[in-house]
Amino acid sequence: MIKKYIAIALILIFSATGCIGRQGATMDADAAFNSETNIETIIHTEPRKELTEILQDAGVFVANHMDLFNRSIAALEEKPIAAEDIVAYVGKVPISIQEIRFRKGLAEAYDRPSDNQTIFNILVEEKLLLNHALEHGIQANDQAINDYIEDQKSMYNEFEEARTIVDAYCSGAKIEVEEYWSTFEYYYALRVPAFGKASEDIVKIGGEQYYHQTILKMKDQLKIIVNKNYRGQGFDIDRSKLYL
Numbered sequence: 001m002i003k004k005y006i007a008i009a010l011i012l013i014f015s016a017t018g019c020i021g022r023q024g025a026t027m028d029a030d031a032a033f034n035s036e037t038n039i040e041t042i043i044h045t046e047p048r049k050e051l052t053e054i055l056q057d058a059g060v061f062v063a064n065h066m067d068l069f070n071r072s073i074a075a076l077e078e079k080p081i082a083a084e085d086i087v088a089y090v091g092k093v094p095i096s097i098q099e100i101r102f103r104k105g106l107a108e109a110y111d112r113p114s115d116n117q118t119i120f121n122i123l124v125e126e127k128l129l130l131n132h133a134l135e136h137g138i139q140a141n142d143q144a145i146n147d148y149i150e151d152q153k154s155m156y157n158e159f160e161e162a163r164t165i166v167d168a169y170c171s172g173a174k175i176e177v178e179e180y181w182s183t184f185e186y187y188y189a190l191r192v193p194a195f196g197k198a199s200e201d202i203v204k205i206g207g208e209q210y211y212h213q214t215i216l217k218m219k220d221q222l223k224i225i226v227n228k229n230y231r232g233q234g235f236d237i238d239r240s241k242l243y244l
Contacts, residue, residue: 052168057109059172062184065105069187071098076190087120087230090127090222092134097230099123116234121243126191128218129198138201140193148189149181215242 062069075081075096086094100119107114133139140148155162156177170180203211220239 051165054110055165055168056172058106059169059174059184061105061109061172063173063175065102068098068102068105069183071096072102073187073190075099076187084227084229086227087235088124088224088226090124090224091131093127093130095120095123095127100235117236117238118243120235121238124219124222124224124237125215125242125244126195128215128222129195132202133194133198136198136201138197140190140197144193144197145186145189148193149185152185152188153181212242215244 071081071085075094075098081094081096085096085098087097087100088095100116100123103119103123104114104116107119130139156166157163166177166180169184170177173180173184175183199211202214206214216239219237219242222237224237226235
């Protein structure tokens with residue numbers, strides 16, 4: 001049970017910041033529980049703070065920065081973004097300054113690297129996956145989003161440890177659990193299924209190594225121009241490695 005608890009908790013936490021990247025996007029708790037390799041990989045990324053403290057801090061941050069949160073959701077929903085708020089485009093998908101600031105705050109709450117270059121590269125790689133999904137017609141639809149949220153609700157109802165984690169976030173954010181599903185979990189649901197579909201589509205062509213090589217190649221070939229208002233702030237592509 002403790003391994004399933006770790007899987008649930010860390011998938012929930014790190015998929016928000018990109019800390020477990022594609023693996024978190026494609027792995028549910030049962031799959032993680034049944035895979036020693038996956039569990040060990042997740043454990044090794046565990047932060048220094050207690051899990052409940054992490055979620056409480058995240059809840060406090062989101063509650064105090066609802067504008068950044070709502071604008072991050074709007075970007076994922078492909079709603080228009082003001083030109084002055086766009087830091088850069090990754091293909092057809094923009095990265096907004098609000099998304100960067102939101103993810104920096106979450107990373108700090110999660111005790112993860114939060115420098116501009118790290119956050120920018122995480123978002124660049126996420127947008128590359130979203131581009132792939134859009135171009136191949138495999139983006140997550142409303143049904144996939146709803147299914148994801150229902151799966152998380154099932155875990156919450158089934159596992160006391162999962163309830164402890166979600167309740168910790170709600171305590172920090174000062175919200176009821178029902179509001180959690182339609183806000184913070186909805187933010188996950190807009191991202192995780194889409195990343196999972198895109199990454200699985202790439203992996204099935206040539207396996208894990210092919211995925212790694214493909215995303216690195218995408219980054220290397222990406223022509224990206226940072227908005228002049230945000231140049232010199234560390235928003236630089238690192239083409240040497242993956243951050244997800």
